[in-house]
Amino acid sequence: MSRRTALTAMIAGGLGFAAFGPRGAKQTADGRIVLDYWEKWTGHEARAMQKIVDRFNDSQKRIRVRYLTTAGIDQKALISIAAGDPPDLVGLWNYNVPQYAETGAILPLDELDEKGEVRPERYAQGFRPVLMHPDPYTKKNRQWAVVNTGGVLALYYNKGLLREAGLDPERPPRTLEALEEANHKLIKRAGPGTQSALERAGFLHIEPGWWSWIWGYSYGGKLYDAENDRSLAASPENIAGFDWVQRTSEEHGVDATKTFKAGFGNYDSPLNAFLTGKLAMVIQGPWLANVITAHGPKDAQGRPMLDYGVIPMPVIESQLDEKHPVGLIDCDIMVIPKGVKRPEACMEFMAYLQRQENVEAMALAHYKNSPLAVSSKAFLENHPNRGIRTFDSIAQSDRTYMVPRTRAWPQIKDELDAGLQRIWSLERPAKDELAMIQKRSQDYLDTVEAQRTQRGYGRGSNPTRGPAT
Amino acid sequence: MSARTAQLKRDFAGWLWVSPWVIGFLAFLFGPMLVSLYYSFTDYPLLEPPIWTGLDNYRRMLSDETFRAVLWRTAKFAFIFIPLATIISLSIAGLLNGKVKAGGFFQAAVFIPTLVPMAGSAMIWLWMLNGEYGLINMSISRAFGWAGLTGANWLSDSKWAMPSIVMISLWSVGQMVIVYLAALKEVPDEMLEAAALDGMGPIRRFLSVVLPLISPVILFNVVTLMIGALQIFAIPYILSAATPGGDPRSMYFYTMYMYDNGFRYGQMGYASAQAWVQLLITLGLTAMLFIASKRLVHYRA
Numbered sequence: 001m002s003r004r005t006a007l008t009a010m011i012a013g014g015l016g017f018a019a020f021g022p023r024g025a026k027q028t029a030d031g032r033i034v035l036d037y038w039e040k041w042t043g044h045e046a047r048a049m050q051k052i053v054d055r056f057n058d059s060q061k062r063i064r065v066r067y068l069t070t071a072g073i074d075q076k077a078l079i080s081i082a083a084g085d086p087p088d089l090v091g092l093w094n095y096n097v098p099q100y101a102e103t104g105a106i107l108p109l110d111e112l113d114e115k116g117e118v119r120p121e122r123y124a125q126g127f128r129p130v131l132m133h134p135d136p137y138t139k140k141n142r143q144w145a146v147v148n149t150g151g152v153l154a155l156y157y158n159k160g161l162l163r164e165a166g167l168d169p170e171r172p173p174r175t176l177e178a179l180e181e182a183n184h185k186l187i188k189r190a191g192p193g194t195q196s197a198l199e200r201a202g203f204l205h206i207e208p209g210w211w212s213w214i215w216g217y218s219y220g221g222k223l224y225d226a227e228n229d230r231s232l233a234a235s236p237e238n239i240a241g242f243d244w245v246q247r248t249s250e251e252h253g254v255d256a257t258k259t260f261k262a263g264f265g266n267y268d269s270p271l272n273a274f275l276t277g278k279l280a281m282v283i284q285g286p287w288l289a290n291v292i293t294a295h296g297p298k299d300a301q302g303r304p305m306l307d308y309g310v311i312p313m314p315v316i317e318s319q320l321d322e323k324h325p326v327g328l329i330d331c332d333i334m335v336i337p338k339g340v341k342r343p344e345a346c347m348e349f350m351a352y353l354q355r356q357e358n359v360e361a362m363a364l365a366h367y368k369n370s371p372l373a374v375s376s377k378a379f380l381e382n383h384p385n386r387g388i389r390t391f392d393s394i395a396q397s398d399r400t401y402m403v404p405r406t407r408a409w410p411q412i413k414d415e416l417d418a419g420l421q422r423i424w425s426l427e428r429p430a431k432d433e434l435a436m437i438q439k440r441s442q443d444y445l446d447t448v449e450a451q452r453t454q455r456g457y458g459r460g461s462n463p464t465r466g467p468a469t
Numbered sequence: 470m471s472a473r474t475a476q477l478k479r480d481f482a483g484w485l486w487v488s489p490w491v492i493g494f495l496a497f498l499f500g501p502m503l504v505s506l507y508y509s510f511t512d513y514p515l516l517e518p519p520i521w522t523g524l525d526n527y528r529r530m531l532s533d534e535t536f537r538a539v540l541w542r543t544a545k546f547a548f549i550f551i552p553l554a555t556i557i558s559l560s561i562a563g564l565l566n567g568k569v570k571a572g573g574f575f576q577a578a579v580f581i582p583t584l585v586p587m588a589g590s591a592m593i594w595l596w597m598l599n600g601e602y603g604l605i606n607m608s609i610s611r612a613f614g615w616a617g618l619t620g621a622n623w624l625s626d627s628k629w630a631m632p633s634i635v636m637i638s639l640w641s642v643g644q645m646v647i648v649y650l651a652a653l654k655e656v657p658d659e660m661l662e663a664a665a666l667d668g669m670g671p672i673r674r675f676l677s678v679v680l681p682l683i684s685p686v687i688l689f690n691v692v693t694l695m696i697g698a699l700q701i702f703a704i705p706y707i708l709s710a711a712t713p714g715g716d717p718r719s720m721y722f723y724t725m726y727m728y729d730n731g732f733r734y735g736q737m738g739y740a741s742a743q744a745w746v747q748l749l750i751t752l753g754l755t756a757m758l759f760i761a762s763k764r765l766v767h768y769r770a
Contacts, residue, residue: 075732082515099735103516258622262600410733414717421716425627440534447736451512454520 026341033063033345038070038077039091040332048365056352063345065089077337081105086337088346091148094130094331095403095410101133101144102407102452106335108135108142109350112343117351118146124392126152126329126400127371133405136457145333146354149362150371151285152394153211153328154387155179155314159307161186161200161280172311174322176218176244179203179281179314186280187252194253198260201252201273203281205245205424208267211283212420213413214328215241217401218315223412224404229449229459231412231441234434240316242423242430249424270295275306283313285330289385290367310387312394327394329402331371369395408444415440509742514735526742535726536743542631543723547698550635554694555687558642562649563675576650580643591707594637598623624708627719634720637704645690652686653679684766692755699751700724723747 026034041049046069053067068087070076077090081100092100100106109118120128120143127150132141159169165185173179183202190197201207205215213223221237224230232238249257264278265271268291273279275296282288296306312325319326334353336346352358356372360379363370367384369391380388394400403409419437423430452458484491509526511519530536565576582590597604606620623633656679664674680687705720706728727747731740 078515078732100516103514103735105516255622258625259600262622262625263602407735410729414729418716418718421627421718425716451514451517454512455517 028064030061032061033342035063035065035088035342035345035349037065037067037089037091037349038073038087039067040070040073041091042069045366048362052353052358052361055358056349059352063349065349078105081337081339084339086339088336088340088342089334089349090337091332091334092145094145094329094333097130097133097144097333097335098405098409099407100335101142102136102457104136105338106144107338107340107343108144109146109336109347110143112336112347113143113351115351118354119143122354122373123147123371124150124373124395125398126327126395127331129405130329130331130333130402136452145335146350147371148332148334148353149366149368150329150331150395151287151368152391152400153214153283153285153330154310154312154390154394155203155281156274156284156288156387157281157309157311158274158277159309161277165280169307169309172309173281173314174311175317175320176314177317180244180247182281183248184251189256194250194256196253196256198252198256200277201257201260201279203248204252204257204261204279205248206257206420207261207264207273207279207282208284209417209420211328211330213416214283214313215245217241217326217328218244218313218319220316220319222401222404223416224406226405229406229445231438231445233412233416233438233441234431238434239431242420242434245420245423246426246430249426254425267291268295274308286369286383286385286388286391287367289387293367293384308386310385310390312390321399324399325394325397326399326401327397329395329400371395406445406448408441408448411444412437412441505741505744508738509745511738513738513741515731515737516735519738522738526739527746529739530742530746535721538718539721539723539726542721543699543701546631546634546701546722547695549631550638550698551691551694553635554639554642554645555691557639558645558690559649559687561642561646562653565646565650566653576647579646582641583643585641587703588707590637590641591704592711594633594640594704595624595708595711598633600625624720625716627716630716630719634701634705634708637708638698638701645694648686648690649683652683656682681767684762685768688758688762688766692758695754695758696751699747699754702728 028034037053039046039049046067050067053065057064073090074092074096077086077092080086082105101108113119120131123131127147130147131143131145133144134140135142155172157169157172162169162172162182165182167182167185173182186200186202187198188200190199216223216235216238219237219240221232221235221241223232223238225232252260260278261273264273265276270276272291272295274282274284274288275292292306292308293304296304299305312322313327315326334350336343336350340346353362356374356376359372360370360376362368364379364383369375369383369385369388370379373396375392380392385391404412406412415437419433422428423433427433449458453461508519510521510523512522512525513519561579565572565579569575585593596602598606600606600620600622603620603623605623609618609620621629623629660678660682661674664678669677701722702724705722706725709717709720723743724747727740727743730736730743
């Protein structure tokens with residue numbers, strides 16, 4: 001073969017590969033529509049969703065869904081949508097809704113949901129606001145997402161450790177005052193003084209540290225005034241919440257806690273501090289039961305032995321209302337990106353996923369509570385988390401809260417994460433730190449508002465263009 | 470066929486063979502660079518079209534406290550890391566250049582850490598530096614426990630975060646050691662012997678003969694180190710994410726902030742401007758090094 005022939009063959013091969021090479025088929029050989037569904041889950045969580053996807057694929061002959069586990073899903077979804085080649089369905093987090101909804105990156109579901117199968121009324125009261133966000137142009141509240149799996153935060157307590165500290169495990173601390181008192185009794189040290197090594201902590205705001213910003217909510221505060229687009233980080237309630245953080249830090253000792261905490265194992269491991277008894281009380285979602293089942297101590301029959309209870313997040317005495325508990329909603333959502341070819345097929349799959357039996361199957365597999373307004377008796381009875389009724393009652397409460405609904409939240413959260421560490425380390429009084437965070441947060445909010453205004457849908461602008469559809 | 474036609478054919482064939490690289494360079498490096506230059510003058514939230522804002526992104530850097538903090542932290546890291554890495558790698562290369570038993574083994578041992586993926590390396594160091602069970606603290610406690618030294622909370626204590634990152638980065642100087650070793654082996658024995666005959670001791674020989682002879686290699690390594698130090702990302706990114714409870718800002722560097730602006734905060738225009746400032750800083754410092762090298766670096770004829 002001559003050099004010229006070889007070269008020509010190579011070029012032709014390359015061009016042919018580029019033009020006709022393998023790519024994601026959008027239709028199967030038997031004519032079914034192919035939908036790509038990107039999701040963040042791996043392991044047993046992914047397997048649970050794959051089962052439902054398989055059931056859907058077998059249940060009809062029109063659509064075939066391909067489930068793809070995707071790492072760094074929020075960033076990849078962002079880039080694929082920006083590039084105009086998005087997947088058909090994406091599983092994101094609840095805090096993504098404002099950014100995606102405002103920029104028209106996802107489709108509103110209220111128009112697609114002709115049969116009313118995923119309407120907000122189907123969901124527990126606490127979850128409904130998560131699905132909604134104002135349309136950037138009409139300013140009307142619209143539904144943009146469905147809840148894939150729901151989570152609510154509550155306080156877990158180790159009954160054995162409470163008993164050992166002379167506390168009544170059947171009367172756990174429901175107010176912050178009682179929590180501080182219990183905390184004092186639960187702390188165990190190698191010697192006297194806050195410098196001596198910790199052997200057991202009561203409650204630590206920095207463990208696991210995933211929700212650095214929630215402490216003011218127990219005092220009736222909030223972080224963001226959505227109506228006026230103002231940061232409320234330095235409100236008296238938040239200052240009180242973070243003063244409580246500093247009191248707890250002083251009680252445990254800053255350096256002693258840092259050394260003690262460095263010995264905590266990974267969350268999803270037998271060295272989880274709550275499982276090893278190093279930490280008597282912790283704020284967590286229902287999914288902690290999965291870690292307890294997988295890694296906690298077991299009896300001869302292999303049943304989990306850890307004796308724990310679950311109560312709503314304690315609040316100050318004046319905020320206590322046991323019929324209307326306070327708690328953070330933290331959930332996974334599913335959206336349909338802008339630019340998909342067959343939105344009605346996406347909606348059909350979404351509606352299938354949101355059937356009660358599928359929602360509950362997913363929630364059981366993920367050890368989460370159901371986001372629906374009504375949970376079946378079998379779901380509540382068979383759930384592996386003994387506190388499931390507590391989680392369910394929080395989800396139904398009208399006093400739940402969620403991540404502040406602003407596009408600037410990732411920046412604000414990073415400030416709060418860093419701020420919590422400075423407050424916990426007693427580097428600065430909570431009031432001063434929160435004042436600085438409020439100022440910076442407002443700058444971020446103002447930057448986002450400037451972006452909105454430049455594009456014609458700022459707060460003061462009249463809706464002149466159609467909705468994001 | 471005329472000579473001119475033959476030359477054209479040869480040129481065409483040459484361009485054809487290098488075309489994969491040229492196309493790749495234009496499509497995946499030069500093109501995106503030009504696009505990012507344009508974005509740096511826009512407000513670009515990624516999900517919406519960019520809007521021209523002139524020099525706003527560059528002006529914003531002047532009043533951005535976080536930008537100043539990450540710039541200073543990155544400069545501090547480079548300032549500590551580059552001299553330390555140079556001294557340590559040159560010293561190791563010097564040791565390996567002598568008549569060492571099992572020299573090949575030691576060369577491999579020094580080089581192997583550079584083959585370990587960053588993520589794996591970060592996870593190993595995460596446990597080595599653990600405040601309660603870490604090997605470093607246990608060793609310090611055993612060796613100096615009598616004096617009351619028990620180690621530190623390396624990753625969760627903000628004042629120890631920088632030394633930890635420097636220490637971890639120094640672990641993978643193997644590649645530089647190999648380059649220095651090759652350079653040291655190139656130093657002619659006769660020059661060293663002549664210097665010895667002239668009465669130079671080992672230190673003087675090193676400073677007056679060896680160092681000037683390997684100075685081009687030092688320049689190369691320092692420039693490479695500087696570029697790497699200004700772009701530090703993976704190790705602090707993994708460590709800060711895997712150390713809940715530590716101060717996340719104590720391990721926050723320039724490239725991490727740029728990444729956050731682009732992909733987490735929806736400020737791709739601002740991130741692009743930061744990328745260009747980083748490039749200009751790197752180019753400026755490299756130019757300064759090359760200017761300084763005119764007096765300090767000796768090239769053999």
